[in-house]
Amino acid sequence: MKTFLLxxxxxxxxxxxxxxxxxxxxxxxxxxxxxxxxxxxxxxxxSVYNGIKRFxxxxxxxxxxxxxxxxxxxxxxxxxxVQRGATVVLGVGFGQADAINAVAGDNPDVNxxxxxxxxxxxxxxxxxxxxxxxxxxxxxxxxASFSKSGTVGFVGGMDIPLxxxxxxxxxxxxxxxxxDINLLGNxxxxxxxxxxxxxxxxxxxxxxxxxxxxxxxxxxGGTGVGVIQAAADAGKYSIGVDSNQNHMAPGSVxxxxxxxxxxxxxxxxxxAMEGNFDAGVYNLGLAxxxxxxxxxxxxxxxxxxxxxxAVEDAAAKIISGEIMVHDYRADNTCPVS
Amino acid sequence: xxxxLGTPPPLPRWAEVLLLPLIxxxxxxxxxxxxxxxLGENPREVLWTLFQGPFLYPGNLxxxxxxxxxxxxxxxxxxVAFHAKLxxxxxxxxxxxxxxxxxxxxxxxxxxxxxxxxxxxxxxxxAAFGALWALIPGYLxxxxxxxxxxxxxxxxxxxxxxxxxxxxxPMMQPGQMSPQTPPFPSNAVLHKTHDVLHWLGFDQVANxxxxxxxxxxxxxxxxxxxxxxxxxxxxxxRGIGNNPDAAHYAGIRVPRxxxxxxxxSGALAGMMALNEVAGAQQRVILNFSGQYGFxxxxxxxxxxxxxxxxxxxxxxxxxxxxxxTEIDFNYQSITREMVTLIQGLIILFSGALYYMFxxxxxxxxxxxxxxxxxxxxxxx
Numbered sequence: 153m154k155t156f157l158l159x160x161x162x163x164x165x166x167x168x169x170x171x172x173x174x175x176x177x178x179x180x181x182x183x184x185x186x187x188x189x190x191x192x193x194x195x196x197x198x199s200v201y202n203g204i205k206r207f208x209x210x211x212x213x214x215x216x217x218x219x220x221x222x223x224x225x226x227x228x229x230x231x232x233x234v235q236r237g238a239t240v241v242l243g244v245g246f247g248q249a250d251a252i253n254a255v256a257g258d259n260p261d262v263n264x265x266x267x268x269x270x271x272x273x274x275x276x277x278x279x280x281x282x283x284x285x286x287x288x289x290x291x292x293x294x295x296a297s298f299s300k301s302g303t304v305g306f307v308g309g310m311d312i313p314l315x316x317x318x319x320x321x322x323x324x325x326x327x328x329x330x331x332d333i334n335l336l337g338n339x340x341x342x343x344x345x346x347x348x349x350x351x352x353x354x355x356x357x358x359x360x361x362x363x364x365x366x367x368x369x370x371x372x373g374g375t376g377v378g379v380i381q382a383a384a385d386a387g388k389y390s391i392g393v394d395s396n397q398n399h400m401a402p403g404s405v406x407x408x409x410x411x412x413x414x415x416x417x418x419x420x421x422x423x424a425m426e427g428n429f430d431a432g433v434y435n436l437g438l439a440x441x442x443x444x445x446x447x448x449x450x451x452x453x454x455x456x457x458x459x460x461x462a463v464e465d466a467a468a469k470i471i472s473g474e475i476m477v478h479d480y481r482a483d484n485t486c487p488v489s
Numbered sequence: 490x491x492x493x494l495g496t497p498p499p500l501p502r503w504a505e506v507l508l509l510p511l512i513x514x515x516x517x518x519x520x521x522x523x524x525x526x527x528l529g530e531n532p533r534e535v536l537w538t539l540f541q542g543p544f545l546y547p548g549n550l551x552x553x554x555x556x557x558x559x560x561x562x563x564x565x566x567x568x569v570a571f572h573a574k575l576x577x578x579x580x581x582x583x584x585x586x587x588x589x590x591x592x593x594x595x596x597x598x599x600x601x602x603x604x605x606x607x608x609x610x611x612x613x614x615x616a617a618f619g620a621l622w623a624l625i626p627g628y629l630x631x632x633x634x635x636x637x638x639x640x641x642x643x644x645x646x647x648x649x650x651x652x653x654x655x656x657x658x659p660m661m662q663p664g665q666m667s668p669q670t671p672p673f674p675s676n677a678v679l680h681k682t683h684d685v686l687h688w689l690g691f692d693q694v695a696n697x698x699x700x701x702x703x704x705x706x707x708x709x710x711x712x713x714x715x716x717x718x719x720x721x722x723x724x725x726x727r728g729i730g731n732n733p734d735a736a737h738y739a740g741i742r743v744p745r746x747x748x749x750x751x752x753x754s755g756a757l758a759g760m761m762a763l764n765e766v767a768g769a770q771q772r773v774i775l776n777f778s779g780q781y782g783f784x785x786x787x788x789x790x791x792x793x794x795x796x797x798x799x800x801x802x803x804x805x806x807x808x809x810x811x812x813x814t815e816i817d818f819n820y821q822s823i824t825r826e827m828v829t830l831i832q833g834l835i836i837l838f839s840g841a842l843y844y845m846f847x848x849x850x851x852x853x854x855x856x857x858x859x860x861x862x863x864x865x866x867x868x869x
Contacts, residue, residue: 190825218818219825222779224698224769225814228552231696232818246667250770271665312657312668342653484658 182207182421183216183238185229187245189347190219195373196413199395200244200267203414207421215421227251234259240424242417243267246314252277263429265420267413268314270433279433280416280442284314285321286470287409287443288369289477290463291391292325294407294445295367296333297459298389303334305365307356307379309372310346311339313481318371318393318409320486321477327488328475329462335488336360340375350378357382357390367391367406380405389454398450406454408446412436439471498855500847510839512846517838521831528827530820539831542815543808549815551682551697557807558699558764561706563785564803565713566619566758568794572717573750574730579626579641580758580782582648583619587759588766589652590618591677592660592670592773600674607676611767612705612760619759620752622648627751631744637751645782656775669774679705679768700768702760709757710796716753726750758782791840802840809835 184204191201197219204215216238218229226248233241234255243252243266256264256274263276270281295304304326308315319337326333338356340346353375357368361383368383369391370376376393377400383390384401392398392408399405416436423429436442445463447455469475480486500509521539522532543553563580570577577583594614598607626640656668679701686694717723725746728736737743765777788806792798813828 217821221814221825222810223765223774223777224552224555227698228814229818231548246665249665249667250669269665311653313661342650 179239180213180425181216181237181239182213182242182424183218183233183236183240184242184417185226185233185244185248186217186219187226187247188220188222189373191217193347193374194377195347195394197244199411199413200242200417202395203417204242204421206414207418211425213421213425223247227254230255230264234262239263240265240420240429242420244413244417263424263431265416265424267416270435275431278420278429278431280413280420281433281435282411282413282442283435283437283477283479284371284409284411284443285317285324285477285479286438287411287445288318288321288371289325289328289470289475290438290445290467291369291407291409292322292327293329293463293466294325294455294459295322295369295391296326296329297462298406298454299330299333299365299367301364301366302330302332303336303364303366305336305357305360305363305368306338307353307360307368307370307372307375308337308339309341309375311342313484315339315371316484316486317480318369320480320488322369323486323488324477325466328466334364336363336365340372347373347375349375350381353378354382358386361386361388369393369409371409392446396446396448398446398448402450403454405451407451410444410446412442412444415442437470438467498851500851501854501858504850504854505847509843509847509850512850513839513843514835516846517835520834520838524827524831524834525823528823530822535816535820535823538816538819539809539812542812546815548683548695548697549811551695551699552814553804553807553811554682554703555697555699555764555769555807556810557803558703558706558768559761559779559781560784560788560803560806561710561799562757562761562764563781564788564792564799565709565785565796566754566761566782567785567789568792568796568799569713569717569726569757570750570754571789571794572723572730573726573747574733575627575630575747575750575754576638577623577641577751577754577758578638578783578786579623579644579755580761580785581778581780582641582645582782583622583755583758584761584765584778584782585645585648585652586622587615587619587762588773588777589648589655590614590759591762591766595673595677596660596670598677600676602676604676608679608767611677611679612763615759615762615767616756617759619762620756623751623755623758624748627748627755630751631747653775656773660773662772667774670772672772673767677767678771679763681768698769700764702763702768705760705763707800709760710800713757714796722746722749758785787836787840791836791843805835805839 186197189197191197208215220226220229230241230251240263246268249269252264252266253272256277260276265278267280269279272279306319306322308319323335340349340352353372357379360368367389368379370379371393380390380400384404389404389406391406394411397405397408478487518536525532525535544550566580567577591611591614626637626644629635629640630637660670662669662671682699683694683696725741728741729743729746733743766773788799788802792802809832813832816823817825817828
């Protein structure tokens with residue numbers, strides 16, 4: 153046993169020795185690390201992928217990429233990208249916050265950027281956060297003014313404060329448009345499986361429809377596909393999230409709450425390439441075009457001119473500060489229930 | 490000396506222990522090569538990466554052993570229960586509760602106690618919480634006849650729900666968004682191996698999440714071997730595994746042994762939290778259990794429920810996890826889903842189809858080897 157331990161320790165010491173890598177700089181080498189959902193999750197990661205793809209298509213520069221499959225890989229992937237000479241590393245999602253904080257601290261010459269995080273502090277780290285509650289407020293207004301039954305619903309993915317912020321913003325908007333509106337809300341689950349359970353999403357949607365809802369907003373990743381499908385099957389209406397999902401069931405998707413992570417990803421790469429990379433926190437709300445709502449040929453017939461005017465008026469008031477949308481994450485409570 | 494294995498001539502022990510696994514791994518790699526070739530990559534280079542990845546790149550042996558630590562704990566948990574013919578599918582929940590216990594302990598005591606007191610308490614609490622979480626299904630099985638498979642699976646969901654509500658509520662670190670606790674103070678952590686080696690003067694050792702809980706895992710392997718084959722309790726566990734009625738007739742108190750077995754199994758699973766919570770992350774994060782509780786079932790099966798086998802199987806799984814990461818890095822055309830497929834093929838051939846080549850190999854060896862080498866049975 154003792155000899156084995158000794159042998160193991162020596163093996164560890166010798167084999168993992170010699171990691172003093174100096175990352176080569178001078179030429180621009182971007183890298184992106186997608187999170188657990190994978191880059192084709194039809195939602196958050198895929199939106200980042202679209203931004204990266206746009207950058208690659210425009211510039212012809214290939215972006216190194218990696219999809220993590222467990223927590224430990226996040227830091228490993230970032231360190232490996234730096235070893236391979238990456239000059240800018242983009243992390244996707246708040247799950248990578250600790251990893252990027254550690255790696256950015258160890259590699260002051262490399263630029264880092266992360267999406268959905270605003271609480272870190274490194275001189276070489278840019279952070280993007282989104283005011284999802286503002287965009288959700290607007291689609292909440294649309295839902296409540298469109299609803300004929302007087303009941304609107306929300307289906308969330310995993311029950312975490314971020315998703316509660318979507319729900320809370322939506323409910324505030326709905327109440328603002330119709331003070332008597334009846335609000336329903338369900339979370340799909342408590343584990344990451346809740347991000348990819350379309351069957352349960354459809355089940356929750358049907359249950360909300362049975363309880364009178366005729367518009368259902370989803371913020372649930374892949375689960376949302378089931379919500380949109382179930383609402384379309386029942387002849388009711390749904391609201392998409394993150395990217396423009398109006399096309400997924402034309403005429404049934406009332407609108408989509410846009411969260412422009414693709415722009416964040418694109419800007420990170422573009423700024424780094426042009427030498428304009430700056431650290432700091434970018435809080436993207438309505439004023440910065442970081443969130444918004446989707447109006448295209450698929451839902452033009454559903455959105456009346458009054459609704460459009462009311463929503464644009466509210467958006468202007470949110471930007472000017474006249475309307476304050478409460479962020480659930482600020483104190484983990486929601487003023488509306 | 491020789492083991493009878495059925496109608497074909499018995500396989501010599503050296504062939505069963507050495508030759509058969511080698512043949513299985515060779516066939517597994519052959520199958521992988523076909524898949525890789527079909528993807529348009531060079532099989533030799535990719536498989537070399539799969540080997541290099543876990544062992545040769547800087548820092549990567551650390552990652553391999555870090556993954557292996559998880560598999561040792563969860564594999565042992567499944568194996569101990571299996572010796573009593575209890576299928577503990579609840580490793581995932583027991584791991585979660587172990588981590589919860591560690592989190593509660595550290596957050597309530599804070600940095601007050603010295604590490605020499607705190608670290609043993611962390612180890613004990615992780616085991617105690619895992620054991621408690623397995624005891625409830627154990628009690629329901631032993632005294633109420635509820636099937637252990639069903640109850641342990643359901644307890645996984647309960648554990649997950651408890652964890653989510655605590656981590657996104659009272660235990661959550663303020664000022665950020667991830668459902669996780671604040672970082673642990675240094676008195677409560679199991680230090681990273683590279684830090685320890687740095688103190689010892691090995692300055693060049695690369696970072697990895699491998700930590701001192703690996704050595705706790707090695708102790709657990711030895712402890713489990715002693716328990717199962719060298720103690721009275723182990724004898725009773727194997728007794729009720731072989732035949733509960735006979736065991737009862739022989740005076741073994743079956744329900745009590747079921748409870749004890751589940752407690753030990755849960756304790757081993759709970760100790761996986763040492764590696765993830767007290768060692769690698771040094772805080773409680775959501776889903777740190779990372780499906781290792783379920784993979785532990787495969788580890789125990791491949792390891793034939795024996796500590797030595799579980800150690801080897803854990804190293805194989807650790808190497809596959811780490812080597813797979815490396816393939817994913819080096820080849821953009823091989824997606825992580827294909828990596829999972831390659832890993833699955835190796836597990837399939839080295840585990841599930843372990844005895845596939847047994848009869849053929851035995852017949853061939855019987856032809857080649859002189860007859861006197863086979864005194865017990867002899868070819869028919």
